[in-house]
Amino acid sequence: MYNSRISGLGFFVPDNVVTNDDLSKLMDTSDEWIQERTGIKERRHVIRGKDTTTSMGVKAAKKAIVRAGIDKDDIDFIIFATLSPDYYFPGPGVLVQRDLKIKTVGALDVRNQCSGFVYAISVADQYIKSGMYKNVLVIGSEIHSGGLDFTTRGRGISVIFGDGAGAAVLTREEDLKKGILSTHLHSEGQHAEELSLLAPGMGGRWVTDIIADNDPNDDSYYPIMNGQFVFKNAVVRFSEVIMEGLKKNNLEVKDIDMLIPHQANLRISQFIQNQFGLTDEHVYNNIMSYGNTTAASIPIALTEAWEQGKIKEGDLVVLAAFGSGFTWGSVIIRW
Ligand code: ACO
Numbered sequence: 001m002y003n004s005r006i007s008g009l010g011f012f013v014p015d016n017v018v019t020n021d022d023l024s025k026l027m028d029t030s031d032e033w034i035q036e037r038t039g040i041k042e043r044r045h046v047i048r049g050k051d052t053t054t055s056m057g058v059k060a061a062k063k064a065i066v067r068a069g070i071d072k073d074d075i076d077f078i079i080f081a082t083l084s085p086d087y088y089f090p091g092p093g094v095l096v097q098r099d100l101k102i103k104t105v106g107a108l109d110v111r112n113q114c115s116g117f118v119y120a121i122s123v124a125d126q127y128i129k130s131g132m133y134k135n136v137l138v139i140g141s142e143i144h145s146g147g148l149d150f151t152t153r154g155r156g157i158s159v160i161f162g163d164g165a166g167a168a169v170l171t172r173e174e175d176l177k178k179g180i181l182s183t184h185l186h187s188e189g190q191h192a193e194e195l196s197l198l199a200p201g202m203g204g205r206w207v208t209d210i211i212a213d214n215d216p217n218d219d220s221y222y223p224i225m226n227g228q229f230v231f232k233n234a235v236v237r238f239s240e241v242i243m244e245g246l247k248k249n250n251l252e253v254k255d256i257d258m259l260i261p262h263q264a265n266l267r268i269s270q271f272i273q274n275q276f277g278l279t280d281e282h283v284y285n286n287i288m289s290y291g292n293t294t295a296a297s298i299p300i301a302l303t304e305a306w307e308q309g310k311i312k313e314g315d316l317v318v319l320a321a322f323g324s325g326f327t328w329g330s331v332i333i334r335w
Pocket of ligand 1: 230234292324
């Protein structure tokens, strides 16, 4: 039996900065409304044709591999979390294997949206704990900008999301007091449609119908969100799953050195921070600069926090996510 530890981290965001004022030129919104409700000041959008979900993931992965001090051929398995794959199928995991020119290791795609990275870390951790693999590459990457409605009709959602990628290498750790101590995963499919994209999917609108109708006003292929319902569920599940993880390891809130919440909305993060009585030094947020990047938000935030020296050896680091599904989870790490 082993533990796994995060041995390397990297992230990539496109250069193209889109401010709230830029969005105000496309739809009826304002910098004031967006900042007040979400905390977001700007986000990145890819330049079409320049980057894909996979290419951003590969750029983040290359940094993580170098920082892990391993060679790409030391990677035993690839896990890619995204809701915005380059192709409907195959998923981006195999494209990473191809583009990084890694030998024919297994590649798995996780499609758990906002909790995708936490789920992917949990899967990687199990493979390493069991002894099956030594180094697993985990990527979260998203291009939202290609699939949002940037007219006033879509303003409740399109102002929130941004593009970017983050990656981590998980490596075998022999000291069982170090690395990933536990992971905790949950779902409640009863609320599947509260935050969703219903078409094209064979249960929602059929691709053949969409083509036959050829209706420019068809909005069924844009995401939908019951914002207030998501908010209410998120704050409850975030705190529940963090407490579950702490309890499992006989730890308390005061033991947390760094909490990295999924960057859904600054108001959600602040709610959790206040509820737990944590200071700003103990919670890392960067949604102000990148918006909500779904499966990429935790690895981008974790990498930034680490790069800024805010995470040190021996720290207790907690990752927590909630999102579409609903799915949610936490990861408890002794760095
Ligand atoms: N600019 C200006 N006005 C807007 C915008 C916008 N971008 N979007 C919506 N509005 C308007 C609405 O049309 C509505 O107008 P009306 O009163 O005339 O009908 C008004 O603002 C209030 O709309 P609500 O949807 O009720 O606004 P709310 O206060 O709930 O804020 C928000 C919306 C920010 C989405 C909020 O519900 C929220 O934070 N929800 C949490 C969900 C979340 O953060 N999701 C992120 C992705 S999911 C995830 O990662 C977990």
